[in-house]
Amino acid sequence: MSLAKLTASALAIAAVSATAAAARDNVQVAGSSTVLPYASIVAELFGENFDFPTPVVESGGSSAGLKRFCEGVGETTIDIANASRAIREKEIKACAENGVTDIIEVRIGYDGIVFASQINGPAFTAFEPADWYNALAPKVVKDGELVDNPYTKWSDFNADLPDAEIAAFIPGTKHGTREVFEEKVLAAGCEATGALEAMVAAGMSEDDAEDACIAVRTDGLSVDIDGDYTETLARIDANPNGVGVFGLAFYENNTDKLKVATMSGVAPSTETISTGEYPVSRPLFFYIKKAHIGVIPGLKEFAEFFVADEIAGPDGPLAEYGLVADPELAATQAKIAGEETMSN
Amino acid sequence: MTDATIPAATGATGSLLEPDARTRRRNAAEARFRLYGLIAVGIGLFFLAALMISIFMNGAGAFQQTAYTLPIEFRQDVLDKNGTGDIETIKSVKTFAYKPLIREAILREIYRLDIETPLAGAKVKGFSSDLDNLFSDGAPATLRDMVLSDPGLIGQTVTVKLIASSRVDGYLKGRVSRESIARDKNLDAVHLDLVDELRAAGVVAKGFNLAFITGPDASDARPEQAGMGVAMLGSFFMMLVVLLLSLPIGVAASIYLEEFAPKNRITDLIEVNISNLAAVPSIVFGILGLAVFIQVMHLPQSAPLVGGLVLTLMTLPTIIISTRASLKSVPPSIRDAALGVGASKMQAVFHHVLPLAMPGILTGTIIGLAQALGETAPLLLIGMVGYIASNYPDGVASGFLDPNSAMPAQIFEWAKRADPAFYERAWGGIIILLVFLMTMNIIAILLRRRFERRW
Missing domain, CATH: 3.40.190.10 (Periplasmic binding protein-like II)
Structure with missing residues (x-):
């Protein structure tokens, strides 16, 4: 029966695609809706300039983003959480319970x-x-x-x-x-x-x-x-x-x-x-899962690109959109280059 | 007999040709009612026309895009310093290096046309100059892509079409005026003077905006680049899931319920519940989808597969109800005749009843799909909004599973953004969505006209 064939093929497609989902090659970002426009501007430029696919940036709010960030380590969890406030002690603890221990804090500028x-x-x-x-x-x-x-x-x-x-x-x-x-x-x-x-x-x-x-x-x-x-x-x-x-x-x-x-x-x-x-x-932040650097292609490059002078500097596209550039950007760049995590 | 007694009983004496008071009242009531009906139809038409006119007035602009036609010199000393022609070296040159090429091109144009503008002396501070605001932030990427696909361009001068920034675009479309930019930090009246001159010289002009229909979404910094293309693909994959799941399930369920199921309390209960399901607000299906597909089954968020599953739940009752109605409308004599010549019940249904009911089933399915295509609420909950749909899926599997948006969700997303240029895109998106919905409804009508049989 053709109906049976249709159903079978539908299930087959679903099954094939479910296995294909295992390998992830794009950076995934979620969090603050204030940081979203900045993150998506950078994602767009990143996609244009590198061979990595354009990172996927979602909103949902700082707290929701950090919650997803702290769900654990692995390809099914997000790599970067955007936040319009600093991460709280409680959240760091929740992260640690799920195995997310090494977190790099990046301040991108002020709003x-x-x-x-x-x-x-x-x-x-x-x-x-x-x-x-x-x-x-x-x-x-x-x-x-x-x-x-x-x-x-x-x-x-x-x-x-x-x-x-x-x-x-x-x-x-x-x-x-x-x-x-x-x-x-x-x-x-x-x-x-x-x-x-x-x-x-x-x-x-x-x-x-x-x-x-x-x-x-x-x-x-x-x-x-x-x-x-x-x-x-x-x-x-x-x-x-x-x-x-x-x-x-x-x-x-x-x-x-x-x-x-x-x-x-x-x-x-x-x-x-x-x-x-x-x-x-207020300062705006994003948080990187150190465990994902080297596993998710392009993660470190994306983070470095985000705070590069030509992006987050006073004349870059983020400042043009309304971000107030961080005078201590150089320190932040060094932090990402050295993969310095937050001291616990 | 009675005919003869009626005039006598009512005691009427007047002529039949001359209506009496009561007849006149009844006629007047009828005339009034017709008038009410006409007024009601008129109001309906008025609102429809007002809606259509406002949609087209607001959205037509999205289908046009302002672009510059400029000869760009791809300077070797900028793009490939050592002249090796090595693709990796050329790749290491980022889009920022292409910005000066555009500045040079527009300056050459300013000198060639002998335009007097303070912008000719604009200082480059850091990575940007006042001239950059004339162009889309995406313009350097256009050039870089050209060079990467054909490194032979380096050293040559090529005439390229580069899209304008959303403010310049808005100025040519009448959305941005000199008053409205008075306090705008992105553009000054000086820019507009220059644009006026360039426009007179034919360097800048409006053209059809194909990228709006086929292109991906863009970030807040470049509304002029945003398009519906990726969201359209998202909607397409979702509709594929809906069609592949809801048509077989819906048709099988209705054939069983209509032709085979015994009539008892259980089937009555099922029937009542299906009708109830059709009336459940769509956001409820969204919450259900979030709980079941994402939180329990751990399917990826924002994936068209999940969107399709949720919309399948929503479309099923519509399809079941319309399929059952069209199965019911096949006269019993067809079944009786088939059974009479020795067909089994299944043969009678599949060989005779189902083909006759097919036009009705297809119409119901298409209308159900059209409904699902325009649905936004459940998609909000499974995360198909709130990000930039910028990646085209690179295969069937990624089409189902990679995060994507859908047309109505994309429209919602644009309507939320800060830059007024996105607002125009939202209206333009509505036009595209309406075209799809109308096409689907017209197909449904044609199918019904062409194949429907009446007994």
Whole structure:
């Protein structure tokens, strides 16, 4: 019967292809969606310039990427994990349990986080961390007292800011960006407004107060965006009063729709971020499984190519796309060349 | 009889030719209803037209690409310093070395046409110059590939078509204006002045963008290079899996259920469940696929094989339902006649009923496939989005197992990216997908027209 033949051939194809999958000749990368565009730019150039096949770069988030990275050693696991934060102790331990002991940490550069609003909207031009704390925190200090956040307009607490309803679009908790935002903006603002002091004075322990500092009001004036920056952009497009958190690269690609505000008086740019003047920035990393070097063809070459001067340097394509080049790139290059693993 | 008594009973006295009040009301109600119907159809058509127009307005640009026609001098002192002609030496020269060749070519063109532009004096800092922003980042790779495939080009001057950067491309298409680039760090008004001059001289022009249909996807840095080709192959391999699995399984299941199975509670239960399955949201199949095929069976992530398996699950109920309907529509007299002349039940089904039901089965299959082709949600879960589909599969096996994207997933991916040029590509991708879906539906209609028999 022809039907039987069809089924048989389908199964045969599946069987043949399953055996063919055993040998892998391309580098596999997964992780942070912030690092994804950079990694894919490098992958593309790598594929053009070397005889190795183009590496496969997937996104999924820093934590998800590191989890896959730590699943074990072997061709079925990924070779490189991208992360928009440093690997955590817990993750290193999880890795070690699965036999992934030698990990090479590579810092590729810095990413700035900018605060932008609709180009024709109210004049949000200068922020301080304290402004964001006052706008977003569930409890703020008013007239020396710790009260439930009464503010609904930016001008309520800072007369220099426009008389506009608070509508903040901040990254959701699963984003690496959120951590930076909490640490560099909310926690800083908490201290600056004196809320931290007031909380400790009210009898909270230091740790609890620090956690309370990065909490966000839940009455709808602050919206968590779990998607990517495109979604934040769409929300701001629809709401003239909206202020959103973006990566520098995304903002630079959409300067016709967005205007950026300074933070603590510093305008975000590749220069101010690389000097550390602009306060809200973070390093970007990728992690290499040392056990795969020499097994997966092209892995070391790809890593070396990634941090080469003509790629990750200040004039390379990554900087052009928005990455802030690492001033200590030479040290990173030496690290990969010498296959130096993280000291445990 | 009754005919005669009706006028008397109603007591009507008027002429039959002149409608009375009630008839008029009924006629008016009918006229109103027709009008409602027309309005409903009109609204439907209006939205369809609005959708089509917006898709074509937004997406048509993706099928055109701006390119420069430039004489490039493949300088020996850059590409093969010692003149050995050794392919390994030539390979060791990376794409970065080809950038200056392009800069030189465009500068020669600027001097030849006597264009006054501050860019003629653009300084080269590090690895890049202001002139680079006119070209796609992929342009040096085009040249390198040319040289690698024919090392004899070194030392010669050849006229080459090089694609423009997405901003220049957008300017020629009207997407990028002088106002919108005012704060753009990738391009200045100076660049646009130069492009205007070059355009007048015919050096830069728009042309048909075949690479969009056949080419692989590209990274965020070069939207002008992104194409649907690899995703199309991914979709093709997925559809192959769906066809090879769901057609035999679906047809066998429906023949058994329709012709052989006893009618009892169990078959009733199966029947109800198949109808229910057809209504299950597709994302549920995606979660199922993630759990069963990837986490338990350890099939590779992002592989068209897994995508095809998930879509098979989704398409099966559609195929079973349509196959059963077409088996049912074959009159019982055919079966009776076959059995009457001594055919076995299986012979009756396979020799007589199945061929007659075939057009209906094929139509159902094609429509099921078309549905699967446009499906995105389950593919999100098995990892067919979120990366660059840049490798063409290098064989049948790798076609099934290497990570790939699919057409709708590729469109989703483009719509997410930062550069507005990708947005245009997403709309263009929708046009390609629509063409495929329409073709499949037209084939289904033709099959039905051509082969369907009515009793």
